[in-house]
Amino acid sequence: MKEVDTTQVYPQDPNKTYGLMELVRGTKPTVGPAPEDMVYSWPHLLIRELVIFLTVAACLLVAAFLFNAPLEELANPNHPPNPAKAPWYFLGLQELVSYSAFVGGVVVPGLLVVALILVPYIDRKKVGVGIWFARERWLANGTFLAFLILMCILIIVGMYFRGPNWGFVVPWE
Amino acid sequence: MAPDKSTEKKSAGMEFFENVYRSIFRYGRIPQDGEGASYAVFNNLFLHIHPVKVSRHSLKFTYTFGLGVIATSLFLILTFTGVWLMFYYYPSATEAYGRMLDLRSSVDFGFVLRNVHKWAAEAMVFFVVLHMARVFLTGAYKPPREFNWVIGVILLLLTLGLSFTGYLLPWDQLAFWAITVGTSIAGYAPVIGEPLRQFLLGSDSVGQEALIRFYVLHVVILPGLLYVFLAVHFWRIRKDGGLSHPSENEPQDVAEKGAEL
Ligand code: HEM
Numbered sequence: 001m002k003e004v005d006t007t008q009v010y011p012q013d014p015n016k017t018y019g020l021m022e023l024v025r026g027t028k029p030t031v032g033p034a035p036e037d038m039v040y041s042w043p044h045l046l047i048r049e050l051v052i053f054l055t056v057a058a059c060l061l062v063a064a065f066l067f068n069a070p071l072e073e074l075a076n077p078n079h080p081p082n083p084a085k086a087p088w089y090f091l092g093l094q095e096l097v098s099y100s101a102f103v104g105g106v107v108v109p110g111l112l113v114v115a116l117i118l119v120p121y122i123d124r125k126k127v128g129v130g131i132w133f134a135r136e137r138w139l140a141n142g143t144f145l146a147f148l149i150l151m152c153i154l155i156i157v158g159m160y161f162r163g164p165n166w167g168f169v170v171p172w173e
Numbered sequence: 174m175a176p177d178k179s180t181e182k183k184s185a186g187m188e189f190f191e192n193v194y195r196s197i198f199r200y201g202r203i204p205q206d207g208e209g210a211s212y213a214v215f216n217n218l219f220l221h222i223h224p225v226k227v228s229r230h231s232l233k234f235t236y237t238f239g240l241g242v243i244a245t246s247l248f249l250i251l252t253f254t255g256v257w258l259m260f261y262y263y264p265s266a267t268e269a270y271g272r273m274l275d276l277r278s279s280v281d282f283g284f285v286l287r288n289v290h291k292w293a294a295e296a297m298v299f300f301v302v303l304h305m306a307r308v309f310l311t312g313a314y315k316p317p318r319e320f321n322w323v324i325g326v327i328l329l330l331l332t333l334g335l336s337f338t339g340y341l342l343p344w345d346q347l348a349f350w351a352i353t354v355g356t357s358i359a360g361y362a363p364v365i366g367e368p369l370r371q372f373l374l375g376s377d378s379v380g381q382e383a384l385i386r387f388y389v390l391h392v393v394i395l396p397g398l399l400y401v402f403l404a405v406h407f408w409r410i411r412k413d414g415g416l417s418h419p420s421e422n423e424p425q426d427v428a429e430k431g432a433e434l
Contacts, residue, residue, distance in 0.1 A: 038226040040210040045227050046220065052239045056246040060296075064288035071277070074270045075349035077378070084350035086358075087340050089298050089333060097358055105358040106366070116326050119309075120319035129312045130230065130419035137312055144309045148302075 082164045091158030092151045098166045112147075222407050224415060231416035236311070240304035245403070247297040252396065254290040262342065264388035266381045269344040294336050301332050313417035321409040324402055331399045338391035341384060352387070353379050 086094045096104025128134025133141060163169035183191065199216060211225045230236060261280060262272050276283035305325060308314055314322035341352045356379070360370040375382030410416065 037228050037230065039229055039232070040207060040214075041223040041225060041227050042210045042213045042220065044232060045223060048232065048234075048239070049242050052242045053246040053249075056243055057250060060250060060289045060293055061285070063292045064285045067288065067292070068284065069288050069291035070347060071273055071343060072346040075266075075344045075346055077349070077380075079346070080353075081346060081350055084354045086351050086355045087337060088295075089336065090355055090358075093358060094354065097361070101358075101361040102363070105361040106363075113326065113330070117323055120314040120316070120322045123314075124316055124319075126315055126421060126423045127312075129315050129421045130236075130417045132236075132311055134312060140312075141310050144306070148306060 083162055083166050085158065085162070088155060088159060092154035095154045095158045095162070098162075222404075222411075224411050227415055228418055230418050237307060237416070238303075240300055240307050244297060244300045244304050247293045247300060248399065248403070251290060251293050251297065254286055254293065255392065255396075257286055258290055259392060264342070264385055266344060266384055269342060269384065273343045273345070294339060297332055298336050301329055305329060311417060315417075315421075317413045318409075318417065321406060321413060324406045324409060327402050328399065328406060331395055331402065335391060335395045335399065338387040338395065341379070341387045342391065344384065349379055352383070356383075 085091060093104060093109055096108055098104070123140055128137040160171040161168055199212075214220045214223055214225050258276075261276060261283065263269060273287070276287045280286070308322065308325065337352075337355060340355075341348045356370050356373055359373065360366045362369065371377065373383070373386065374380075375386050
């Protein structure tokens, strides 16, 4: 007769009123962490959310008293500032546009959005999930970080190193 | 529910309040046990977007750094201060700028209101990008979360759109020329570029028509869409089995590692 394996996968907690019925393979909810690794959302998660919300609100209030939002003169269509700059998060694009309007303004942002959407359909192998900077993911993480850093550099150049007619200036002169 | 001795002695007034309280929160005060904790979550409209239980891993601050929750908090605060600002703001090229000056001088704490809205808006762009980086660098977009990542990209684009449309509303030099530059970029696209630019502006250049279009996009259409997609985003987190967890990694990978040892 075949031996039946009766060892428990997860050790039984005597206070538990339910038991482990079966193991299934799949990616459906709660197949993953063992029941002992789970805690109630109330209070564990909700308290954390509340603390984060209140911290954010407090920081904003302090910032609001310390720093005034910019307000320049009334809009005047006849007096363009030189240079006219887009909001900071678009300065990277404006910088690219200064090299080529079509490539910088249309091709690059379009490709970036398409690439972002395609990421999870290209890179599907389930390795390094749930781990920061997993070693197996060095190529993916490295590529992503390279793009992020490049964007930051372009934004900083657009913010501080561009003067009249989008010419190069140094901010400390 | 069986009344205990203490409720028998209660005055009529106390009983009234007790009844009202119970009609709202059916399962008593702060729940102490597992059953109460479960009821507390799934009997409350606002809490039931949460699962009853979450993994310890997902609560570790150094896993998510709370970035998604920070972005959500900022958006709630932006909605609140934004609606409040609507009481004072007037989307007219001749009125708008004066209303901004009023917020600084004649409205009580008007400058705080505007400053909170402005800094929260800048912070939201920043934290949404950081949240995206967290999701990427922890491999959290892999199956079954591919589609939630796509929803995320839509949320990012909506966030940028909200920030951009809001930028025009003060109707100062900064606003006017930033939007002139920004919309001219749209005009560089072949064929559809120029019609798209004109559609956004409602005219050849930035003026009253552009202001009203940006205003409607900013206060109704884009926030409405963002709430819808945010609801889908949160719903998907639950349907995908909570946050990503290292135990999801391929078992043969673990087996291989074991064999190597
Ligand atoms: C308005 C913007 C957004 C808000 C308010 C938001 C909110 C959240 C929240 C609260 C979570 C729970 C986990 C956490 O706090 O990190 C989450 C998870 C997630 N978000 Fe977002 N998100 C936004 C944008 C994005 C973007 C831009 C992406 C990616 C392109 C994204 C992809 C994801 C994914 C894949 C998860 C699941 C992560 C996991 O399972 O570990 N989200 N989001």
